[in-house]
Amino acid sequence: MNHFTEITLEHIETAAGLVKASTSALDFLNDTPQVNYIDAPEVIIIGTGKRQAFISPSILAPLMHARIGIETMDSKAAARTYNVLMSEGRKVAIALLID
Numbered sequence: 001m002n003h004f005t006e007i008t009l010e011h012i013e014t015a016a017g018l019v020k021a022s023t024s025a026l027d028f029l030n031d032t033p034q035v036n037y038i039d040a041p042e043v044i045i046i047g048t049g050k051r052q053a054f055i056s057p058s059i060l061a062p063l064m065h066a067r068i069g070i071e072t073m074d075s076k077a078a079a080r081t082y083n084v085l086m087s088e089g090r091k092v093a094i095a096l097l098i099d
Contacts, residue, residue, distance in 0.1 A: 004048040004097060009059050013037075015095035016044045035062045043069040043085065047078030047096035075099075 012018075021036040044063065046055065052074045060070050073081065075096045085092040 004053045004055065007046070007055055007059065007097075009062060012044060012046065012059075012063065012095060016041060016093035035066055037066055037068070040066060040068050041091045041093040043071060043090065043092045045078045045082050045085075045092065045094045046070065046072045047075030047094065048072055049075055049097045049099040052077075 013020075018040060019038045021038050048055075052072060054072055055070075063070055071078075071081070075098060078094060078096060082092060082094040
Protein backbone atom coordinates (compact mmCIF):
# COMPACT_ATOMS: atom_id res chain seq x y z
CA MET A 1 0.00 0.00 0.00
CA ASN A 2 1.42 3.35 -1.00
CA HIS A 3 -1.26 5.88 -0.06
CA PHE A 4 -3.63 6.37 2.86
CA THR A 5 -6.64 6.23 0.50
CA GLU A 6 -5.87 2.52 -0.01
CA ILE A 7 -6.41 1.70 3.68
CA THR A 8 -9.30 -0.65 4.37
CA LEU A 9 -10.89 -1.93 7.56
CA GLU A 10 -9.15 -5.25 6.95
CA HIS A 11 -5.74 -3.52 6.83
CA ILE A 12 -6.42 -1.83 10.16
CA GLU A 13 -7.69 -5.04 11.76
CA THR A 14 -4.59 -6.92 10.60
CA ALA A 15 -2.14 -4.21 11.69
CA ALA A 16 -3.77 -3.93 15.12
CA GLY A 17 -3.96 -7.72 15.56
CA LEU A 18 -7.72 -7.60 16.00
CA VAL A 19 -9.55 -10.91 16.24
CA LYS A 20 -13.29 -10.87 15.67
CA ALA A 21 -15.40 -12.47 18.37
CA SER A 22 -17.73 -15.23 17.31
CA THR A 23 -21.22 -14.03 16.54
CA SER A 24 -24.59 -15.34 17.49
CA ALA A 25 -26.89 -16.96 14.96
CA LEU A 26 -29.43 -14.28 15.88
CA ASP A 27 -27.18 -11.28 15.12
CA PHE A 28 -29.00 -10.76 11.84
CA LEU A 29 -31.97 -9.46 13.85
CA ASN A 30 -30.03 -6.37 14.93
CA ASP A 31 -30.74 -3.26 12.91
CA THR A 32 -27.15 -2.14 13.38
CA PRO A 33 -24.88 -5.17 13.33
CA GLN A 34 -21.87 -4.65 15.51
CA VAL A 35 -18.47 -6.28 15.25
CA ASN A 36 -16.88 -7.24 18.54
CA TYR A 37 -13.20 -7.96 18.94
CA ILE A 38 -11.40 -10.18 21.42
CA ASP A 39 -8.86 -8.37 23.64
CA ALA A 40 -9.02 -5.17 21.56
CA PRO A 41 -6.81 -2.16 22.25
CA GLU A 42 -8.26 1.03 23.72
CA VAL A 43 -6.82 3.07 20.87
CA ILE A 44 -5.50 2.43 17.39
CA ILE A 45 -3.15 5.10 16.08
CA ILE A 46 -2.80 5.37 12.32
CA GLY A 47 0.21 7.21 10.93
CA THR A 48 -0.60 8.43 7.42
CA GLY A 49 2.90 9.29 6.22
CA LYS A 50 4.50 12.73 6.12
CA ARG A 51 1.18 14.53 6.39
CA GLN A 52 -1.90 13.96 8.48
CA ALA A 53 -4.82 12.63 6.48
CA PHE A 54 -8.22 11.35 7.49
CA ILE A 55 -9.63 7.94 6.71
CA SER A 56 -13.23 7.62 5.61
CA PRO A 57 -15.64 7.38 8.57
CA SER A 58 -17.38 4.46 6.85
CA ILE A 59 -14.16 2.43 7.14
CA LEU A 60 -13.70 3.35 10.79
CA ALA A 61 -17.35 2.92 11.85
CA PRO A 62 -17.09 -0.76 12.93
CA LEU A 63 -14.10 0.09 15.14
CA MET A 64 -15.87 3.05 16.71
CA HIS A 65 -18.98 0.93 17.33
CA ALA A 66 -16.71 -1.57 19.10
CA ARG A 67 -15.58 1.33 21.31
CA ILE A 68 -12.03 1.38 19.98
CA GLY A 69 -10.59 4.88 19.73
CA ILE A 70 -9.07 5.79 16.37
CA GLU A 71 -6.52 8.56 15.93
CA THR A 72 -4.92 9.55 12.63
CA MET A 73 -1.85 11.74 12.44
CA ASP A 74 1.40 12.02 10.54
CA SER A 75 3.63 9.00 11.11
CA LYS A 76 6.25 10.79 13.23
CA ALA A 77 3.59 12.13 15.60
CA ALA A 78 1.94 8.70 15.64
CA ALA A 79 5.18 7.05 16.77
CA ARG A 80 5.67 9.61 19.56
CA THR A 81 2.06 9.27 20.72
CA TYR A 82 2.33 5.47 20.71
CA ASN A 83 5.41 5.62 22.94
CA VAL A 84 3.71 7.98 25.42
CA LEU A 85 0.56 5.83 25.64
CA MET A 86 2.59 2.64 26.04
CA SER A 87 4.66 4.24 28.83
CA GLU A 88 1.35 4.99 30.61
CA GLY A 89 0.46 1.31 30.42
CA ARG A 90 -2.39 1.91 27.96
CA LYS A 91 -3.49 -0.78 25.55
CA VAL A 92 -2.63 0.72 22.17
CA ALA A 93 -1.88 -0.46 18.64
CA ILE A 94 -0.25 1.42 15.79
CA ALA A 95 -0.19 1.21 12.01
CA LEU A 96 2.26 3.40 10.09
CA LEU A 97 2.59 4.34 6.46
CA ILE A 98 6.19 5.21 5.70
CA ASP A 99 6.85 7.53 2.79
